[in-house]
Amino acid sequence: MTSTENNTDHAFWRLHIEQWQASGLSQARYCREQELVTHQFRYWKHQFQVGHELVAPAPVTGFARVQVVASAAPPFSPGLSLCFRDGTQLTGIAQHQMALIKQLIEVLR
Numbered sequence: 001m002t003s004t005e006n007n008t009d010h011a012f013w014r015l016h017i018e019q020w021q022a023s024g025l026s027q028a029r030y031c032r033e034q035e036l037v038t039h040q041f042r043y044w045k046h047q048f049q050v051g052h053e054l055v056a057p058a059p060v061t062g063f064a065r066v067q068v069v070a071s072a073a074p075p076f077s078p079g080l081s082l083c084f085r086d087g088t089q090l091t092g093i094a095q096h097q098m099a100l101i102k103q104l105i106e107v108l109r
Contacts, residue, residue, distance in 0.1 A: 013044035
């Protein structure tokens with residue numbers, strides 16, 4: 001593994017550890033929902049602890065960090081999806097609906 005790959009892995013897993021801590025989910029559930037390999041998640045969590053880089057939980061702001069991952073998938077997009085902590089999901093949101101979504105978020109606060 002090159003140092004660039006190692007730095008990329010470090011940043012990737014650090015972000016997921018932060019998001020997991022802020023989510024309030026169990027490690028297993030977070031990994032299932034994010035399609036992560038559980039033993040890799042535990043390995044990186046341990047790496048951060050051993051290196052004394054314990055990740056402080058991110059403050060709850062009402063916003064979630066979004067990571068865009070390039071894929072080889074076809075250009076079709078089902079739109080944006082929002083998943084709330086209570087299990088409520090809004091899916092298929094198109095760009096032209098953002099004003100409506102903003103109003104919904106204000107009501108749900």
